C-alpha cells in the first residue's frame with residue numbers, strides 16, 4: 001500500500017492535567033529537545049489549558065510547536081459568558097482548535113450539531129479544526145456506523161473548509177493501558193478517508209489518539225498521518241522520542 005501523501009502531524013492534548021509550572025517546564029524541555037528537528041519532516045501542535053495559551057505562544061514563537069485550544073465557542077463574539085472566542089484565539093496567534101473531544105461530548109453535552117457549528121467557527125477564523133471522531137461500540141459493524149455518522153455530520157454543512165484534521169479516537173481506548181489494535185485503527189482510518197474523499201473534502205489529515213505512545217505509529221502509518229498524544233507525552237523526553245520515531249517511520253515509507 002502506498003504511504004500517505006499528507007505531511008506528518010503529531011499533536012499533544014494536555015487536557016487539564018498540568019499546572020502552570022508543569023506546563024511551562026514541559027514546554028521548555030520539548031522546545032529544547034525538538035531543536036534539531038526539521039520543519040520539512042513534521043508539523044507539531046500542543047493544546048495547553050486555555051489560561052496558559054498566551055504564555056505558550058510566547059515561548060514557542062521560535063520553535064516548531066504550534067499552539068491550539070482544547071475547545072472553542074461556535075460564536076466569534078457577543079453575549080456568551082465564559083466561552084472561548086475563536087476570533088480572539090486567532091488574533092493571539094493560535095493555529096489549531098480541538099473540537100468535539102469525547103470528554104466534551106459526554107461531560108459537557110456537545111452534540112454533533114454544536115460540533116458542526118464549532119468546525120465552521122474555527123474554519124472562519126483560520127484556526128485548523130482538529131475534529132475528534134470515535135465510536136462507543138467495540139463491535140466492528142456498529143463502530144463503522146457511528147464513525148460514518150459523526151464524520152458526515154461534522155463535514156456535510158461545511159463551506160470552503162480550508163484545512164481539516166480528524167483525530168480518530170475510539171472512546172474505549174481513551175485513558176486506558178493500551179491503544180486500540182492496529183488492525184482496528186487501520187480499518188477505521190481507511191473508512192474515514194474514504195468517507196471524506198466521497199464527500200469531496202480536500203486537505204485533510206487523520207491522526208490516531210487514545211492511549212497512543214511509542215511503538216504504535218509503525219503499525220498504522222499506512223492509514224494515519226500521525227498521532228494525537230495524551231498521557232504518554234507527559235514526559236517530554238518520551239514525547240521527543242515518539243516524534244523522532246514517527247519521523248523515521250514516515251521517511252522509511254516514502
Ligand code: PGA
Pocket residue numbers: 013169173174175176209210211212228229230231232
Ligand atoms: P490518552 O488521551 O492518550 O491519555 O488516552 C487521549 C485523548 O483523549 O486525546
